[in-house]
Amino acid sequence: MTTTAGILDIAITRNEHSKIGEIDFENLTFGKNFSDHMLMADFENGRWGDFRIVPFGNFEIHPSMASLHYGQALFEGLKAYKSPEGEILLFRPMENARRMNRSAERLCMAQMPEEMFIEALTTFLDIEREWVSNKEGCSLYVRPFMFGTEPFLGVKPSDSYRFMIITSPVGNYYDGAIKVKVEMEYTRAAKGGTGTAKAAGNYGAALYPAKMGQDKGYRQLVWTDAAEHKYIEESGTMNIFFVIDGKIITPSLDSGTILAGVTRDSIIQVAKAWGWPIEERKISVEEVVENINNKKLTEVFGAGTAATIAQIQLMHIGGIDYTLPEVETREFSNKVGKYLSDLRTGKIDDPFGWVVRI
Numbered sequence: 001m002t003t004t005a006g007i008l009d010i011a012i013t014r015n016e017h018s019k020i021g022e023i024d025f026e027n028l029t030f031g032k033n034f035s036d037h038m039l040m041a042d043f044e045n046g047r048w049g050d051f052r053i054v055p056f057g058n059f060e061i062h063p064s065m066a067s068l069h070y071g072q073a074l075f076e077g078l079k080a081y082k083s084p085e086g087e088i089l090l091f092r093p094m095e096n097a098r099r100m101n102r103s104a105e106r107l108c109m110a111q112m113p114e115e116m117f118i119e120a121l122t123t124f125l126d127i128e129r130e131w132v133s134n135k136e137g138c139s140l141y142v143r144p145f146m147f148g149t150e151p152f153l154g155v156k157p158s159d160s161y162r163f164m165i166i167t168s169p170v171g172n173y174y175d176g177a178i179k180v181k182v183e184m185e186y187t188r189a190a191k192g193g194t195g196t197a198k199a200a201g202n203y204g205a206a207l208y209p210a211k212m213g214q215d216k217g218y219r220q221l222v223w224t225d226a227a228e229h230k231y232i233e234e235s236g237t238m239n240i241f242f243v244i245d246g247k248i249i250t251p252s253l254d255s256g257t258i259l260a261g262v263t264r265d266s267i268i269q270v271a272k273a274w275g276w277p278i279e280e281r282k283i284s285v286e287e288v289v290e291n292i293n294n295k296k297l298t299e300v301f302g303a304g305t306a307a308t309i310a311q312i313q314l315m316h317i318g319g320i321d322y323t324l325p326e327v328e329t330r331e332f333s334n335k336v337g338k339y340l341s342d343l344r345t346g347k348i349d350d351p352f353g354w355v356v357r358i
């Protein structure tokens with residue numbers, strides 16, 4: 001993919017006091033440290049402008065800013081890696097640009113032309129190059145986000161928006177297989193709601209049930225459908241996959257309640273290319289339990305940018321803890337996890353054309 005060079009006039013103010021020397025790249029907590037700069041742009045009078053890269057820090061907002069009161073806020077997430085040759089690699093960033101616009105549409109927010117998003121992103125990462133570590137398992141987590149800024153307390157779509165990019169150096173998100181609770185009471189998303197948008201409010205609403213689960217030792221929830229709590233949907237920030245009887249199964253997006261993950265789509269495409277049978281369809285909690293019991297279920301994993309593949313070692317379903325097959329025995333997820341990692345870090349050929357080099 002090529003980027004449209006120079007459609008934006010991005011003003012750059014360098015940070016004269018880099019904090020990079022203070023960062024312990026061996027011990028990174030997800031989302032705690034930030035690089036030296038941030039990118040900002042404002043949507044006013046119907047157009048995006050004032051793209052600027054400035055030293056990372058606080059900024060002022062108006063107390064009546066629309067998004068603080070009525071939640072017009074969305075985000076994206078992707079990771080930048082360093083190749084063995086020292087280039088910065090991004091994985092399918094155009095998908096993030098497109099998804100941001102789908103989220104914006106649902107939340108009645110301003111959309112951003114995809115070339116604009118890509119140019120802002122690549123210009124910013126070029127400035128933060130040094131922050132992309134090439135240590136095994138390390139990357140620079142990139143967080144584009146947008147929120148309504150109009151100073152007005154009426155409930156209506158904001159007239160103005162701010163788009164920003166911040167980045168955070170990260171290590172492995174989940175260091176090992178996780179225990180999850182299948183949630184049968186609370187709901188993440190209902191048909192017709194905002195589940196398909198990366199809307200900030202979705203995550204706020206999920207904190208309470210997630211905390212209930214965490215207090216009992218379950219790291220993440222697996223959500224079920226709002227109407228009957230009968231079908232599996234996805235996990236907190238990950239899509240979910242099962243391998244049953246040699247078939248890869250993931251809930252289909254038709255329900256209109258599942259976030260369309262870039263990792264999810266990549267796994268589906270790789271599975272197809274490798275000739276594994278893959279089914280996007282409804283999968284019930286009952287089917288999962290039945291196949292755990294008859295030992296046909298061989299793998300369960302979450303898929304998302306933060307963790308890539310998060311192996312699930314235990315599922316709590318209706319009061320029972322089901323221990324799943326040993327992680328070492330999981331052929332597909334181990335293979336696809338390694339393949340996607342190698343692709344993202346530029347270690348292997350990229351037959352899909354997914355990697356963008358800066």
Ligand SMILES: *Cc1c(COP(=O)(O)O)cnc(C)c1O
Nearest residue numbers: 237238239259261262263304305
């Ligand atoms: C971001 C997210 C995912 C994963 O999407 P990726 O593009 O693969 O990172 C899955 N589910 C939810 C709810 C998410 O917010």
